[in-house]
Amino acid sequence: MAEVARVAGVSIATVSYVVNGTRQVRAETRQRVEQAIARTGYTHNTLARALATSSTDSIGVVVSAITNPFFAEVLGGVDRAAGRSGHTLLFADSHDEPEREFQVVRGLLQRRVDGIVLAPSTDPARTLDCLAASKTPTVLVDRLVDHRFDRIGPENEESTASLVKHLTGLGHHRIGMITGPAGLGTTGERLTGYRAGLDRAGLPYDASLVAEGRSDIPGGRAATERLLAVPSPPTALVVGNNAMVIGSMRALRGADLSIPGDIALVSYEDPPGADLFTPPLTAFAQPCAALGEGAVRMLLDRLAHPYTAPRAERLAPQLMHRRSCGCPEHPTTGI
Template sequence: MRTSAIDELGYTHNTLARSLVTSRTRSIGLAVSSVNNPYFTEILQGVESSALEEGYSLLIADPHDDPEHELNAVRLLHERRVDGMIVAPSAAPGPLLAYLGRSQVPTVFLDRLTGENHDQVCAENTGPVTDLVTHLADKGHTRIALVSGLEGLSTTGERTAGYHAGLEARGLPHDPRLVVPGHSDVEGARSATHRLLALPDPPTALVTANNSMTIGALTALREAGLTVPADMALACFDDFAWADLFEPRLTAVRQPSRDIGATAVRLLLERLADPDRAPRTERLPCTLMHRSSCGCR
């Protein structure tokens, strides 16, 4: 009966008026870099759908993985009086952390961890990369290389640790020449792959640490006239929509991107409801999408 009356009268909530009473704007600030990256696009979708379901609007900024731009983006969101923020921090988040500490803005960090003093959510990183390396080793590869991500990111450190754990699990030596930074982007990975191919004893298998670097590595292999997996086995972290359409189909670690976004919203709303609760870090499991680029049929 009440719903029918609301519909007949055309009543809508006045969010501005409500914010004046509650000191809340029912808005969330989201600061993530590379929103054109399929991984972050799916995270954004998870954040947006969960926020709308809870009656919150979303303000979005792209920090461009640059500490100065990141600080300005977060400050701008804060000036818009968002109730809280969800941030994927840069590799050097010191100024950001200092600002958030001074302003006491409720914040959840996603994808990249900053320490145990904040609410955070990310995927498991170390174990899945270990699984990729041991799988390649079990296929007979002893020269397995890693194109690693941007230095300073927690994801880069954890995935590199997973690579080394995989070598140790199969008794393979650690050759520092086989770990080359791809800086988490296409061109960086393309250059890194060419460096690996130029070694006197190049690798026979390659692990790439995110989806952008997978594209860069594939570009370099094509430029070198090599095919996957006949000349180079390939396994990658980050699945994406067309990975199953490549030839060969890409063996990849799939992150629960939308669930990461939804979990970030839940943690933020719990923080708003209970500002004094202890910070929590939640890690979500990944899925290995076993296809043919690793050399399996």
């Protein structure tokens, strides 16, 4: 900075004002400093600034499976919002493994990130206790498992209930449900919505029509095969996420069943290219990018107002009404 000041003919303090944006500088002076920066090849020392300001201008992001298109889109939203606020991202994938999640979060805390955006694993208790003890601002995304933190996620219950309602309106009385792993908040909420939809239609809940699909393609296929093997198999399926619905379609094709002629199929989550499926898939599309951008907005609010009560936000998914439910290509009625 001293060399930049010498070349620009200004004080070191003026260079600091320009580099850090801490004080207004005349346009002519700013231009001289920026030209001197370019000539000298000066690079801002973020570590030194962090020691002086107790801020690294960095955000840690931990998701449970970057291979899931849902989290890839969420991360895109986080990246855009962080870029607008001038923050750098440090990213890690926990692979939905609690021990790895704990280790990568500890690593981010050691790097003194200003805050963390976390999509929790299936068993995040140790990690969340660590974050609470560190008092590091944290926003939970998707799985809203701990009221000590700010949280943002999609609306799950009413959306799933509306899928069941739509299927009952098309004449289905044996409606199966493929869920994610037991114990997850999203699994519980979507299962609650499924049961609410049945109840509103006056249909009993039948546990034999519910199968766990592990939230992945092989799990979705295996769960569908189990449901097809019950004595009175379902005539319609509600699948709990975008990966499992791919597995479900493979199982139905393997059983030589047509969609929706032999069995109707709908999904909570909209896989990439779902409009190109045969037939196109009826699904609720989550507001993935908006979830990521909202998580950063909540985190910045928490940094600015550290003593306010934690809050939760729910964003509504968008219905993509197509033909796998048994409706015509251009349905005139909504769900």
